[in-house]
Amino acid sequence: MEKNECIYLYTRFERFWHWAQALLVLILILTGLEIHGTYSLLGFETAFSVHNFCAWTWLVLYVFILFWMAITEEWKQYIPTFQKLFAVMWYYVYGIFKGDPHPVPKTARVKHNPLQRLTYLGIVSFLVPFQLITGYLYYYYNAWPQLGWDWALRPVALLHTAGGFAMLVFLIVHVYMTTTGHSLSAHIKSMFTGWEEVEDTAGHEWEVKS
Amino acid sequence: MNIKGNEARCTSCHAGYGWKDDSFDFSDETKIDCLVCHEQTGTYKKFPSGAGHPVSEPKKFSGKEMFYPPDWNRVAQSVGRPQIENCGICHFYGGGGDGVKHGDLDSSLFHASRDLDVHMSPEGGGFTCTRCHTTKAHFIAGRCYKKPAFTERKSLIDDDMVERIACVSCHTETPHEPGSKRNDHTDKVACQSCHIPEFARQNPTKMYWDWSTAGRMNENGKPLVKKGDLGKAVYHGKKGSFRWENNVVPEYFWFNGTMEYKLLTDTVDPSESVKLNKIMGSRDDPRSRIYPFKVHRGLMPYDLENKTMLSPKLFGKEKEAYWKSYDWNMALEAGMEAHGLDFSGEYTFVETEYHFPSTHMVAPGEDALQCLDCHADQGRLAKLTGFYLPGRDKNKVLDAIGWLAVFGSLAGVAVHGLMRKVLAKKRG
Numbered sequence: 234m235e236k237n238e239c240i241y242l243y244t245r246f247e248r249f250w251h252w253a254q255a256l257l258v259l260i261l262i263l264t265g266l267e268i269h270g271t272y273s274l275l276g277f278e279t280a281f282s283v284h285n286f287c288a289w290t291w292l293v294l295y296v297f298i299l300f301w302m303a304i305t306e307e308w309k310q311y312i313p314t315f316q317k318l319f320a321v322m323w324y325y326v327y328g329i330f331k332g333d334p335h336p337v338p339k340t341a342r343v344k345h346n347p348l349q350r351l352t353y354l355g356i357v358s359f360l361v362p363f364q365l366i367t368g369y370l371y372y373y374y375n376a377w378p379q380l381g382w383d384w385a386l387r388p389v390a391l392l393h394t395a396g397g398f399a400m401l402v403f404l405i406v407h408v409y410m411t412t413t414g415h416s417l418s419a420h421i422k423s424m425f426t427g428w429e430e431v432e433d434t435a436g437h438e439w440e441v442k443s
Numbered sequence: 444m445n446i447k448g449n450e451a452r453c454t455s456c457h458a459g460y461g462w463k464d465d466s467f468d469f470s471d472e473t474k475i476d477c478l479v480c481h482e483q484t485g486t487y488k489k490f491p492s493g494a495g496h497p498v499s500e501p502k503k504f505s506g507k508e509m510f511y512p513p514d515w516n517r518v519a520q521s522v523g524r525p526q527i528e529n530c531g532i533c534h535f536y537g538g539g540g541d542g543v544k545h546g547d548l549d550s551s552l553f554h555a556s557r558d559l560d561v562h563m564s565p566e567g568g569g570f571t572c573t574r575c576h577t578t579k580a581h582f583i584a585g586r587c588y589k590k591p592a593f594t595e596r597k598s599l600i601d602d603d604m605v606e607r608i609a610c611v612s613c614h615t616e617t618p619h620e621p622g623s624k625r626n627d628h629t630d631k632v633a634c635q636s637c638h639i640p641e642f643a644r645q646n647p648t649k650m651y652w653d654w655s656t657a658g659r660m661n662e663n664g665k666p667l668v669k670k671g672d673l674g675k676a677v678y679h680g681k682k683g684s685f686r687w688e689n690n691v692v693p694e695y696f697w698f699n700g701t702m703e704y705k706l707l708t709d710t711v712d713p714s715e716s717v718k719l720n721k722i723m724g725s726r727d728d729p730r731s732r733i734y735p736f737k738v739h740r741g742l743m744p745y746d747l748e749n750k751t752m753l754s755p756k757l758f759g760k761e762k763e764a765y766w767k768s769y770d771w772n773m774a775l776e777a778g779m780e781a782h783g784l785d786f787s788g789e790y791t792f793v794e795t796e797y798h799f800p801s802t803h804m805v806a807p808g809e810d811a812l813q814c815l816d817c818h819a820d821q822g823r824l825a826k827l828t829g830f831y832l833p834g835r836d837k838n839k840v841l842d843a844i845g846w847l848a849v850f851g852s853l854a855g856v857a858v859h860g861l862m863r864k865v866l867a868k869k870r871g
Contacts (some may be wrong), residue, residue: 270820270834271516277814277834283625330866375627387831398845403854409856413863 240341243427246305250298251424257291258400260284288368295361310344311354318347329413339431340427352403361398369392477819493678525561527553529574539682542648546737547689547803559645560804567807575608610634633698633732637812638805641690642737647673651686652741655792656851658769682765683742693735693801702798707784710750713793716740717752722798726829729772733827737799744775752795754778775866 243251260283267273267280275283302308320336325348327338337346345353370389377384411420415430423429499809530756531553537544552563561567611634617626618634622727642648659680660665666680675687711717724731744753757765757776765774770789793821817824818834823834 268818269690270818270832270837273815277818278624281814288784291742315678332867332870363728375630382628385831390833390836392840395841395845398848401845402848405849405852406856413859 239428239430242339242341242344242423242429243429244305246301248424248427250294250301252354253294254291254298257287257294258404261287261291262397262401262404265394268280269394269397285372288365288372292365292369295365298357311350311357313351313354315348316347318351321346321348323412339429356403360396360403363395364393364400367396444548449708451861464770486643488648498679505747509781516705516850526571528601530576536570540649542643542687542774544649545799545801545803546642546648546693547639547799547801548631549643549646549648552803555645555863558810561807562805563803568862577608586772610638630729631733633734634801635802635805636693636695636733636735638736638808639693639801639803640806640812640816641692642735642801642804643689643691644804645689647675647687647689648691648737648777649675650691650737650739652683652739653792654683654744655683655742657681657683657765658867660769678768682703685715691737692737694734695733695827696722696798697700697726697728697731698722698734698736698800699731702817705752707754707782709752711745711752711793713745716794716796717743717745719752719795725828733824736803739797739799742792743795743797744771744788744790745793746790749785752793753786754782755789803831 264275264280264287266282267275268277268284274280302311315336322335324336335346337343338348367389371386371393374386376390411424412418414423416419419430464716468496468581468740504522531548531550531716534545534548535541535550535552544551552560557564557566562570563572566801568574584690611629614634616629651862656678657680659678661667666676667679668676669678671677673687673688673689676685677687678684691834703721703723705717705721707717720736722736724734744755746753755765755771755776755778757774759767761777762768763770763773763777765771768774772788772829775790776786776788812823815834818820818832822832824832
């Protein structure tokens with residue numbers, strides 16, 4: 234790690250949406266579990282209201298994020314690739330213990346390694362919409378009859394619960410992964426400042442050229 | 444228990460002014476006593492077993508309370524709109540005493556605090572019964588047999604013209620502040636379910652009545668009476684054993700406003716508690732709501748051979764009357780005969796349930812049920828199944844997989860982290 238360099242990876246809006254989502258997801262999981270009956274913390278009614286408030290906030294934020302991705306072409310950071318995917322996986326199950334260098338260091342144009350790309354793409358394009366859709370179906374349960382839907386609440390509620398668990402699992406692994414930088418807090422710090430310390434800023438051969 | 448065979452007593456409330464014998468026409472209007480409802484002096488009192496007649500000269504009932512003949516001039520001049528007292532003299536004492544039948548209609552409503560009843564309390568709405576029970580040619584709007592509680596949703600304006608009143612007639616279906624989740628509930632949960640958190644909040648109500656133990660006498664040969672700690676008899680030689688309770692949490696059922704009543708001719712299955720009236724309604728019926736009930740349980744006589752419920756003759760001067768000779772066989776024989784029905788001679792006592800809907804004793808808003816009263820594992824709706832109730836219902840498999848994944852990933856990252864640390868140290 235001799236020739237470390239600082240690169241500006243995360244713009245202000247990106248950092249904002251990241252932390253806003255983090256906070257929302259955390260509160261949504263906590264209040265969601267309380268509505269689920271797992272524990273009593275805020276009280277059912279408060280948990281319920283906070284959950285709904287966060288859901289609306291997230292919906293608005295999500296629309297802004299998609300818009301931002303579209304106009305900044307940031308969506309290209311999420312184009313999946315299988316090149317080096319297994320190298321990255323192998324790194325996390327083996328190489329990391331030996332102190333090997335990361336097979337795909339971050340660069341300004343490639344913020345996410347192939348594993349991250351795949352995961353985040355899955356989260357942004359599948360899990361989040363899934364939670365939003367099942368959540369809003371749930372939210373508008375009382376309007377179903379007007380829409381002529383003769384559904385039961387149970388399947389929708391169970392899907393929403395399953396999505397919640399998936400989100401919690403993602404959160405746990407995601408938070409842990411932040412400790413795998415060159416120091417335990419390096420990734421977290423860069424998410425606050427926008428600046429990431431990297432070893433090498435050269436491009437990657439697997440990059441998707443724009 | 445039934446009116447037939449006991450008419451002289453029961454008709455002091457159940458319309459039947461001047462009952463003498465079975466030829467009495469219960470639908471003849473001239474036999475309905477107007478003064479009970481419409482006199483305002485509070486002195487017009489019927490003699491309990493006088494077949495709906497007040498006394499014509501002072502007379503004692505059961506050797507205790509004096510009954511004086513009415514001052515007819517005063518009574519007749521006081522005729523006016525019925526007050527709570529007029530209706531209460533019958534409705535608060537149904538079944539032979541205060542709070543015996545309904546848990547939400549008892550003498551505590553004569554002078555209710557606002558906490559007891561927001562509507563009838565002078566500190567609250569100051570309503571009389573007839574403020575809600577509007578009458579149209581004397582069909583007092585109420586719950587009707589085999590007629591839905593309210594067939595159609597209706598507006599306030601409609602209400603001035605129809606004879607049926609419901610909470611929503613005055614309060615609308617969305618009485619809570621806009622956006623309140625409570626407003627979403629009113630299509631499934633009756634207002635009463637949330638707003639009558641408990642009934643019998645002041646006077647105790649009878650919850651259990653075991654006729655099988657009746658007949659015990661004290662040393663003087665008079666029916667034995669034992670008082671319980673609520674100041675009410677827990678045993679009476681004439682009637683058996685009772686249980687009285689205060690602040691009773693209702694039981695909840697889907698209810699569409701109709702009831703089906705067991706008749707003495709219906710065969711019943713005593714292997715489970717016999718439902719003397721069956722609450723009609725279900726989750727899938729859009730007219731049904733979850734409604735609070737007082738469930739009055741007890742043990743009542745049952746014909747082992749005919750497999751029907753039995754109705755004894757309780758009251759009367761004849762030796763067959765139970766309260767005369769305390770002989771169930773004779774009383775049941777005579778009682779069933781009055782109905783023109785057969786009694787096999789073989790009887791036992793079986794468990795019964797009678798359901799009283801709770802509608803009165805609406806508590807102030809702040810005492811209403813909170814979300815967790817229902818949305819919890821062991822909440823008030825624990826027994827109502829067939830629909831998904833957040834906070835109560837979970838899919839066990841899904842939860843198990845979910846938590847396994849959560850704790851699995853926690854353990855996974857913990858081991859991973861630990862290994863990283865240990866191996867990094869080793870590498871130096």
